[in-house]
Amino acid sequence: MTDVAVIGGGAAGAAAFGELLACYDAGTVHWIVGQHMPGRGVAYATSDDRHLLNVRASAMGVFQEHGDDFIRHASRQLGQVKGTDFLPRRLFGDFIQAQVGARIDAARRAGRSFRIHPGSAREIAPRGEAGYAVRVGADRWLEVAHVVLAIGALSQRPLRTVSTTALDSGAYELDPWRLDRHPKAPRRVLVIGTGLTAVDTLLSAAVQWPHAELVAVSRHGLWPFTHAALPLSPYARQAALNQALLACDGALPMLRQVRRAIAEMEDTDWRSVIDGMRPVNALLWQGMSHARRRQFLRHARWVWEASRHRMAPATGEAILQLEEEGRLQVHAARVLDVDGTAPLQVTLRERATQLVSTLEADLVIQATGLDTAVAYCAHDLLSQLLRDGLAVADPLHLGVLAKPDGRLLDADGRVQPGLHAIGSLLRGNLWECTAMPEIRAAAHRLAVRLASADTAVATLDSAGEVP
Numbered sequence: 134m135t136d137v138a139v140i141g142g143g144a145a146g147a148a149a150f151g152e153l154l155a156c157y158d159a160g161t162v163h164w165i166v167g168q169h170m171p172g173r174g175v176a177y178a179t180s181d182d183r184h185l186l187n188v189r190a191s192a193m194g195v196f197q198e199h200g201d202d203f204i205r206h207a208s209r210q211l212g213q214v215k216g217t218d219f220l221p222r223r224l225f226g227d228f229i230q231a232q233v234g235a236r237i238d239a240a241r242r243a244g245r246s247f248r249i250h251p252g253s254a255r256e257i258a259p260r261g262e263a264g265y266a267v268r269v270g271a272d273r274w275l276e277v278a279h280v281v282l283a284i285g286a287l288s289q290r291p292l293r294t295v296s297t298t299a300l301d302s303g304a305y306e307l308d309p310w311r312l313d314r315h316p317k318a319p320r321r322v323l324v325i326g327t328g329l330t331a332v333d334t335l336l337s338a339a340v341q342w343p344h345a346e347l348v349a350v351s352r353h354g355l356w357p358f359t360h361a362a363l364p365l366s367p368y369a370r371q372a373a374l375n376q377a378l379l380a381c382d383g384a385l386p387m388l389r390q391v392r393r394a395i396a397e398m399e400d401t402d403w404r405s406v407i408d409g410m411r412p413v414n415a416l417l418w419q420g421m422s423h424a425r426r427r428q429f430l431r432h433a434r435w436v437w438e439a440s441r442h443r444m445a446p447a448t449g450e451a452i453l454q455l456e457e458e459g460r461l462q463v464h465a466a467r468v469l470d471v472d473g474t475a476p477l478q479v480t481l482r483e484r485a486t487q488l489v490s491t492l493e494a495d496l497v498i499q500a501t502g503l504d505t506a507v508a509y510c511a512h513d514l515l516s517q518l519l520r521d522g523l524a525v526a527d528p529l530h531l532g533v534l535a536k537p538d539g540r541l542l543d544a545d546g547r548v549q550p551g552l553h554a555i556g557s558l559l560r561g562n563l564w565e566c567t568a569m570p571e572i573r574a575a576a577h578r579l580a581v582r583l584a585s586a587d588t589a590v591a592t593l594d595s596a597g598e599v600p
């Protein structure tokens with residue numbers, strides 16, 4: 134049996150499925166999508182055109198070979214667009230679906246075997262050397278040689294400081310993309326988080342409830358920095374800097390090297406330096422000990438995330454405008470408690486003054502970003518994999534333990550040759566693996582690896598050399 138099952142109907146699952154359709158002919162490629170609009174996932178399901186991509190159009194693509202396909206697709210809808218533009222994420226969702234559709238048509242013409250399953254994968258059972266059985270929905274089992282987990286971000290867990298009363302009140306929203314669940318206009322909306330998800334939530338809330346006062350709270354109260362309007366020239370001494378960073382022991386000496394480079398450069402923008410580190414980010418992370426990684430997460434993650442995952446210039450302007458109009462207030466504060474029923478009582482301790490105060494909010498939206506703490510999640514399939522020792526939680530709550538190529542480790546530390554992951558489950562190993570450039574490269578490498586491995590097995594099989 135040389136079939137493959139890709140689990141997950143987001144952008145990573147779409148990329149893996151499409152890449153496999155193009156090169157895998159040793160068996161059937163199954164795509165278990167778990168939803169109705171496969172391909173869009175969390176990021177590209179938005180219908181709000183204020184939600185912009187934070188990567189320029191020229192760098193967005195679903196598959197490794199993408200050229201300027203997205204620019205041409207977007208131009209057909211919007212008129213002429215430039216590769217340097219930051220376009221609505223909805224458009225990229227349309228594009229993913231069109232690209233996968235084209236791969237499906239090509240696969241049909243080539244006589245490839247594939248199936249798309251609308252249900253969710255509920256269970257994975259190992260079958261020794263034969264691979265795995267995957268249960269889809271209540272009782273349908275697929276027997277496959279390889280499983281690709283592309284299940285994306287986990288549903289947010291409520292912060293520990295939120296009382297059950299508040300959670301049950303209906304005024305605490307755990308899904309920042311579901312403002313439509315709150316038809317009654319709130320007077321004050323408080324968003325927990327100031328990252329990219331929080332920014333999009335605030336922009337939508339500002340339009341949905343034009344008279345609502347908006348409050349955003351996070352420990353450092355720092356918005357993501359913005360991209361430059363036009364691409365920046367690269368930092369001339371990036372290669373030397375990257376070598377020096379690879380020789381550093383831990384995040385603090387790295388930070389010093391980066392600061393020195395930024396201070397020394399005269400006509401280069403600091404953002405070029407951060408972007409120029411992209412080729413070595415995974416190596417830098419992998420070179421850190423567990424203790425160093427923990428130190429980085431505690432002390433430097435917030436500023437790294439804000440500098441590395443920047444927002445489109447127009448998004449930054451829209452947030453600034455809300456602040457200038459006095460509609461949006463930001464607090465650098467810790468949320469000590471959320472309690473009550475609507476309005477909720479939110480108790481904060483301000484970072485700068487340590488003063489404690491309580492704010493009332495008719496609606497509190499948790500927008501704290503990507504959750505990768507698999508040990509605490511309520512995801513049936515992941516829980517089963519952890520329980521059965523087929524997956525092991527990363528000790529820093531960054532997905533699961535895996536090799537850099539995505540093969541999962543089992544509870545005995547053995548590499549499982551047929552169980553692979555792509556995307557955010559691999560954060561503990563790769564750190565940066567959730568943006569499209571990384572996802573499509575990983576999907577391509579995985580498909581080529583599986584295709585070459587299984588072509589070899591299939592050839593041996595047909596020659597009768599394998600029992």
Ligand SMILES: Cc1cc2nc3c(=O)[nH]c(=O)nc-3n(C[C@H](O)[C@H](O)[C@H](O)COP(=O)(O)OP(=O)(O)OC[C@H]3O[C@@H](n4cnc5c(N)ncnc54)[C@H](O)[C@@H]3O)c2cc1C
Nearest residue numbers: 141142143144145167174175186187253254285286556569
């Ligand atoms: C708000 C936001 C904006 C972003 N903007 C950009 C950007 O501009 N540019 C960029 O390059 N990157 C961006 N990213 C990062 C990246 O492109 C996305 O995170 C990417 O879409 C991740 O896709 P995914 O498939 O891994 O995860 P998800 O989108 O989370 O999709 C996973 C899917 O798997 C399904 N699933 C889960 N469990 C099962 C199961 N048991 N069976 C079947 N299906 C299951 C889920 O229902 C979901 O549909 C953004 C991310 C977010 C969250």
